[in-house]
Amino acid sequence: MISAVGTSILFLASYLFYHYQAGTTRFSGEGLARLFYFVVLTSHTILAMVIVPLVIVTLYLAIRGSFPRHRRIARWTFPLWLYVSVTGIVVYVMLYHLFPTP
Numbered sequence: 001m002i003s004a005v006g007t008s009i010l011f012l013a014s015y016l017f018y019h020y021q022a023g024t025t026r027f028s029g030e031g032l033a034r035l036f037y038f039v040v041l042t043s044h045t046i047l048a049m050v051i052v053p054l055v056i057v058t059l060y061l062a063i064r065g066s067f068p069r070h071r072r073i074a075r076w077t078f079p080l081w082l083y084v085s086v087t088g089i090v091v092y093v094m095l096y097h098l099f100p101t102p
């Protein structure tokens with residue numbers, strides 16, 4: 001889990017650096033695909049902000065050895081983190097591969 005947090009920190013740093021330079025990309029899909037894309041993107045973005053303090057607290061409780069409290073919060077952290085990871089890939093595939101801007 002410490003390696004997962006380490007690689008996540010590296011990813012976040014490179015992601016922020018990339019977007020600082022490249023700006024944003026418009027989604028060119030229409031109809032149902034556009035609705036699906038924005039529902040996934042909105043939930044992904046909100047939960048990506050929520051997950052940061054959750055991961056820090058979950059890790060802190062584990063390192064401190066407070067395992068009962070760690071377990072209680074990890075039941076939220078794990079599925080939310082998984083959702084944010086998977087939907088990040090869904091957004092990427094839809095934006096750059098399924099509906100690339102011409």
Ligand code: HEM
Nearest residue numbers: 001002005055058059062063067068070071074075077078
């Ligand atoms: C953010 C990082 C972490 C996440 C998302 C995470 C997630 C989880 C999850 C989902 C469980 C099972 C909860 C349940 O029983 O329903 C768990 C249990 C546990 N985790 Fe973590 N974990 C993290 C970091 C760590 C670290 C760094 C350690 C070691 C220092 C650790 C040690 C443990 C232990 C010992 C248990 C079992 C506790 C018990 O059954 O009393 N975890 N964790």
